[in-house]
Amino acid sequence: MSTPIKRLEIIKNAIELEDDDIIDSQLARLKSEAFDDELQAIVAALENKNYTAAIKAITAWLQSQRSLTQWRDPQVAASKLELRALEERLRDLIDRRNARVQQLDEFNDLYFSRLGPLMSQILQLRKTLAELNLRRQQAEARRREEDYRRCQQYMAQAVEVLTTLTQRWRALPADSMQAADARKHLQQQSDLIANLLAEAQELEMGLTREEEPARQARDEANEEYEKYREQHHDAEVRLRKGKDLSEEDQNELKRLWRQASKLCHPDLVADDLKEEANTMMVQLNQAKQRGDVKAIRSLVARLQQGFEPLMASDRLNDLERIRKKMAQVREQIDTLVNELAELEKEESWLLVSSLSNMESYFAQQEKALHDVRAALEHQVNEAQLDEVA
Secondary structure (H helix, E strand, C coil): CHHHHHHHHHHHHHHHHCCHHHHHHHHHHHHHHCCCHHHHHHHHHHHCCCHHHHHHHHHHHHHHHHCCCCCCCHHHHHHHHHHHHHHHHHHHHHHHHHHHHHHHHHHHHHHHHHHHHHHHHHHHHHHHHHHHHHHHHHHHHHHHHHHHHHHHHHHHHHHHHHHHHHHHHHHCCCCCHHHHHHHHHHHHHHHHHHHHHHHHHHHHHCCCCCHHHHHHHHHHHHHHHHHHHHHHHHHHHHHHHHHCCCHHHHHHHHHHHHHHHHHHCCCCCCHHHHHHHHHHHHHHHHHHHHCCHHHHHHHHHHHHHHCCCCCHHHHCCCHHHHHHHHHHHHHHHHHHHHHHHHHCCCHHHHHHHHCCCHHHHHHHHHHHHHHHHHHHHHHHHHHHHHHHC
16 A cells, blocks of 8 residues: 555656656556556546646545555665665675586586596595505504514513523622623623513504504595595586586576575575575475476476565564564675685685686696506505515
């Protein structure tokens, strides 16, 4: 009801100002809002340029409506307008973030397509090398353990010899030549035991010192390989589905996805619609992953026709709730601004946004990865030979 009132007040002032342009611009909108016979009569008078009858009818209609219409705080209208501007700012930021994420995803999929097989081979070689290194360390640990046991045996024997020598030395006259020789042998045996003890301590410290890092490196190499294999598989599925679409359909899919994201993103809609918006975003992302252009078209049509109004600025009329929502949207805007700033500092984005020749980049990467693979193959061969030896 409030919209026709405001529009007729503008038209009334425009008639008094003799401004045809304002009258015509408001009349086009008023025609769709004429919900009763009086308004339709006013529209007809204005279309026929019968301004005398029109202004008389407008004045009478406005007077009748003012007696029925509740007073509306002008701060509500101002706050709603300000909230709408904040929502548009948030919508633009979300679209910018989505565009960048989409660009990164497309680059990553292309990277997997071009370099994925090479990277898989390299990670497999690293996994093999880490396993060989662990086995070498385990063999070294077993050798150390055997050396440690032998050292303990030698030390036990040396202690027995020392005990025998001590008993013999004590039985000899203190000032005899034999006693002096016995003391010399005692000192040599003591030195031998000290050396054996130091060697045993060193061997004991090394029993697990080198094996644990090797085990951790092996586990990390396995995890990295499995993770990359899953990512490569997912990328291949997406690319295979993309190849089933024409270039025109692929472009439409991206355009429609961004359009729908701006219409139903949970951060954009009114609070009471968030759950429904979340559900639609899940459906939208699933359709995108499937390459289902038809499903996304259907979702966009539903959003445009049956899911309105979405924005809090269209649904809220309580000043306190509007201001609370404004504070919430400002916080979301700050978060997104910071997120975009951080994203644009990331190495992956700096790379993607700076590439002028994608083909040249991938050719260079292929050459570098071939060199890495060759070096790893050499290391694996050497490790296998060492293991056999």
